[in-house]
Amino acid sequence: MKLYADTPIRRSRQVLGDLWLLAWTAFSIWLATKVYDVTMALAVPGHKIESAATTMGEKLRDAGTSADNVPMIGDKLAKPFGGAGGAADAIADAGRSQAEAVHTFAWWLAVAVAIVPIVMMGSMYLPLRLRFLRRASTHVRLRNTEAGIDLLALRAIATQPLNVLSAISDDPAGDWRDRNTPVIRSLAAVELRDCGLRPSTALE
Missing domain, CATH: 1.10.287 (Helix Hairpins)
Structure with missing residues (x-):
């Protein structure tokens, strides 16, 4: 936790x-x-x-x-x-x-x-603290696996503001579908930082 x-x-x-x-x-x-x-x-x-x-x-x-x-x-x-x-x-x-x-x-x-x-x-x-506990605990588990990083990137595409996404890629959704590893890792890092977490070593 x-x-x-x-x-x-x-x-x-x-x-x-x-x-x-x-x-x-x-x-x-x-x-x-x-x-x-x-x-x-x-x-x-x-x-x-x-x-x-x-x-x-x-x-x-x-x-x-x-x-x-x-x-x-x-x-x-x-x-x-x-x-x-x-x-x-x-x-x-x-x-x-x-x-x-x-x-x-x-x-x-x-x-x-x-x-x-x-x-x-x-x-x-x-409720705010419990929301953070649930979200952060899940993100911590996800950030240490390739499949989890992929899910974090997908969540970033779905929830992050457009200006944040456009700063990473002109077509973040397309890059995610095409398995563009640098873009996926950047998206996952944005999602982790939004939750107050540091990216895993693999994402830094």
């Missing part, structure tokens, strides 16, 4: 592009963690409510237990404390639910902050 071009300028652009994509990905993940931390700060009141209400409920139930030991009227004294303890438990559950909701929201928000920019950048850049 050919990852980078042979020509220095194009190879430098590809390396810089890959580094930029990695840096963009790292920045997006870092930003997502910051967004998560900031959003999770909203869960602090819920945790505090849960903690305070839980403590209050325990103390109210302890008070109810103590009141229940009072002779004759213990049951009547303990009942309000039990009701108040239950209300405190309900408040604790509400605080816990709020904290859990904030946690879920923070998680999905962080995922969105990370994924959306990475996908957007990747969808623009990666």
